[in-house]
Amino acid sequence: MQLIYEKSVPARRAVRMPSSDVPAAAMLPRELLRSEPADLPELSELDVVRHFTQLSRRNIGVDTTFYPLGSCTMKYNAKSLEDGARISAPFHPMIALLPGGESCAQGSLAMLHHMGELLAEITGMDEVTCQPLAGAHGEMTGIMLIAAYHRAKGNKKKYVIVPDSSHGTNPASAAMVGYEIVTIPTAPYGDMDLDAFRAALNDEVAAVMMTCPNTLGLFNPHIKEICDLAHSVDAMVYYDGANLNAILGQVRPGDVGFDVVHVNLHKTFGTPHGAGGPGSGPVGVKKALVPFLPMPRVIKRNDASFGVETGNPQSIGRTANFFGNFGVMAKAYAYILMLGREGLIDASEKAVLNANYVMARLKDLYEVPYDQTCMHECVFSAARQMQHDVHAIDIAKFLIDKGYHPPTVYFPLIVKEAIMIEPTETESKETLDEFIAVMREAAETAETDPAALKLAPLTTPVSRLDETKAAREQNVCFT
Amino acid sequence: MPSTYYTKEHEWVKIEGNIATVGITDFAAHQLGDVTFVELPATGKSVKQFEVLCAIESVKAASDIYAPVSGKVVSVNEALETTPEIVNESAEAAAWMACLEMADSSEVNKLMSREQYDEFLKGL
Numbered sequence: 013m014q015l016i017y018e019k020s021v022p023a024r025r026a027v028r029m030p031s032s033d034v035p036a037a038a039m040l041p042r043e044l045l046r047s048e049p050a051d052l053p054e055l056s057e058l059d060v061v062r063h064f065t066q067l068s069r070r071n072i073g074v075d076t077t078f079y080p081l082g083s084c085t086m087k088y089n090a091k092s093l094e095d096g097a098r099i100s101a102p103f104h105p106m107i108a109l110l111p112g113g114e115s116c117a118q119g120s121l122a123m124l125h126h127m128g129e130l131l132a133e134i135t136g137m138d139e140v141t142c143q144p145l146a147g148a149h150g151e152m153t154g155i156m157l158i159a160a161y162h163r164a165k166g167n168k169k170k171y172v173i174v175p176d177s178s179h180g181t182n183p184a185s186a187a188m189v190g191y192e193i194v195t196i197p198t199a200p201y202g203d204m205d206l207d208a209f210r211a212a213l214n215d216e217v218a219a220v221m222m223t224c225p226n227t228l229g230l231f232n233p234h235i236k237e238i239c240d241l242a243h244s245v246d247a248m249v250y251y252d253g254a255n256l257n258a259i260l261g262q263v264r265p266g267d268v269g270f271d272v273v274h275v276n277l278h279k280t281f282g283t284p285h286g287a288g289g290p291g292s293g294p295v296g297v298k299k300a301l302v303p304f305l306p307m308p309r310v311i312k313r314n315d316a317s318f319g320v321e322t323g324n325p326q327s328i329g330r331t332a333n334f335f336g337n338f339g340v341m342a343k344a345y346a347y348i349l350m351l352g353r354e355g356l357i358d359a360s361e362k363a364v365l366n367a368n369y370v371m372a373r374l375k376d377l378y379e380v381p382y383d384q385t386c387m388h389e390c391v392f393s394a395a396r397q398m399q400h401d402v403h404a405i406d407i408a409k410f411l412i413d414k415g416y417h418p419p420t421v422y423f424p425l426i427v428k429e430a431i432m433i434e435p436t437e438t439e440s441k442e443t444l445d446e447f448i449a450v451m452r453e454a455a456e457t458a459e460t461d462p463a464a465l466k467l468a469p470l471t472t473p474v475s476r477l478d479e480t481k482a483a484r485e486q487n488v489c490f491t
Numbered sequence: 492m493p494s495t496y497y498t499k500e501h502e503w504v505k506i507e508g509n510i511a512t513v514g515i516t517d518f519a520a521h522q523l524g525d526v527t528f529v530e531l532p533a534t535g536k537s538v539k540q541f542e543v544l545c546a547i548e549s550v551k552a553a554s555d556i557y558a559p560v561s562g563k564v565v566s567v568n569e570a571l572e573t574t575p576e577i578v579n580e581s582a583e584a585a586a587w588m589a590c591l592e593m594a595d596s597s598e599v600n601k602l603m604s605r606e607q608y609d610e611f612l613k614g615l
Contacts, residue, residue, distance in 0.1 A: 180553075422551045422552060425552055479525075479550045480525035480527060480550050483525075483527035483528070483548075483550060484527050484528075484575065484576070
């Protein structure tokens with residue numbers, strides 16, 4: 013397929029504008045004017061429409077195919093949630109920030125406030141800020157809150173503890189806030205080594221960041237003990253909400269002892285991801301951290317009206333403009349209300365059931381390095397296929413040929429040749445059975461014709477990319 | 492006589508006088524796969540034993556490289572900046588990463604000999 017610049021024909025136009033009768037050039041200072049015309053593609057409107065429609069047909073998404081990308085919770089984003097965003101769009105709460113604007117934004121402020129209450133109820137926290145714009149942004153906000161807490165108490169803290177199975181953003185967020193990272197290895201049972209944790213814990217530890225269930229898809233049976241140990245040295249325990257989809261309505265992080273939680277609305281609450289985003293990473297905290305929450309904060313007054321609190325000397329300040337990604341919150345709010353308590357509990361149970369079903373149907377062919385009942389995702393290793401020189405990446409590419417978005421590979425880092433599958437609750441048994449059949453075919457092909465797997469994918473617009481060359485020679489300019 | 496020691500994190504360190512030359516082992520390079528980027532330490536940087544010295548990225552993962560001994564970085568292998576593939580071709584020779592001026596020569600007692608390291612690899 014040609015790039016849009018390659019399709020460009022000089023002087024071709026989609027829209028012919030009338031010539032300006034405003035002497036704009038005369039009004040703008042010379043240094044702000046272009047010295048030469050912008051290098052833009054020149055096409056007709058139909059050329060542009062066809063170009064982008066063709067591109068969209070090459071795109072892969074949950075709407076086109078099963079997308080079992082582990083740790084990312086690629087659940088279906090119900091179309092009705094888009095309505096939630098569309099209906100609320102004209103009522104953006106930023107108007108509340110204007111003088112006297114609160115009365116004009118009561119509905120959207122009420123939604124934001126209720127959203128915070130719902131997330132607080134789901135996570136067992138006392139209060140929630142919806143400002144952060146993504147999960148990692150939530151992590152950084154959470155660690156900043158913890159740092160503010162320690163500063164206010166005069167605590168001398170230096171370290172943040174993370175297990176080696178954690179998402180890379182955990183140590184990165186803590187390092188960004190200025191802490192040194194202490195990494196704890198994983199014990200043979202698949203969770204943070206408790207003895208190593210005890211040995212690393214001291215008065216200078218500011219926080220312990222845990223993902224529970226962890227990135228192996230396993231629920232940590234020692235989680236309460238870890239929280240208690242951390243609290244004994246006045247360290248806060250941070251809950252990475254990436255895997256919250258596994259435990260909705262089953263256990264609340266706040267009840268276990270976690271002090272700070274971030275929630276990925278785009279994972280757990282059915283809103284689009286990444287490039288299809290924007291995302292949203294609300295942060296919930298226990299009482300001790302409430303004074304440090306970002307401003308402006310939506311509050312409910314005694315007369316039941318909603319307002320905006322802006323002045324609080326202890327606050328870490330503003331982490332995003334205009335209350336965060338309001339449209340994403342509107343979708344997630346609609347999702348939570350649509351499913352309700354029973355629906356959320358059911359979603360988690362089906363997510364866990366689906367992951368266990370996939371694991372049970374594939375574990376005779378793929379090694380399961382930590383073989384236990386899993387939560388919402390299961391982690392295999394392609395170690396057995398490696399005997400035929402077939403790697404996780406080859407299996408992933410084979411899946412593309414069969415019409416699937418590949419699962420996560422090579423993460424978590426503690427599993428050699430990891431293949432991490434998260435089906436989510438929105439997939440039917442028929443879809444899972446078809447996927448399982450293809451995974452079984454991949455394992456069989458690894459034994460009978462490993463060379464064939466090395467060639468995949470063959471059905472895509474471009475076949476196997478030279479990822480090494482792409483990473484070593486990062487020239488992304490079109491010339 | 493230079494002597495070489497190894498760490499559990501798969502670094503090697505060659506000791507010549509008070510200069511310690513550091514790199515990663517062939518095993519580590521093989522595990523990483525095609526190396527795409529080596530983030531060399533700054534010359535003059537001081538590190539303690541087993542603290543992060545620098546970092547390496549491959550098509551599979553980004554990993555920290557730990558200092559096998561304490562010391563000050565006196566030189567780095569700049570060739571790795573433009574040709575990181577040397578790590579895959581010659582991890583234990585041409586792809587040395589940094590030379591440290593050693594702070595405490597007794598620290599090598601915490602490291603493994605070649606035989607011990609080979610034994611350690613068998614257990615992985």
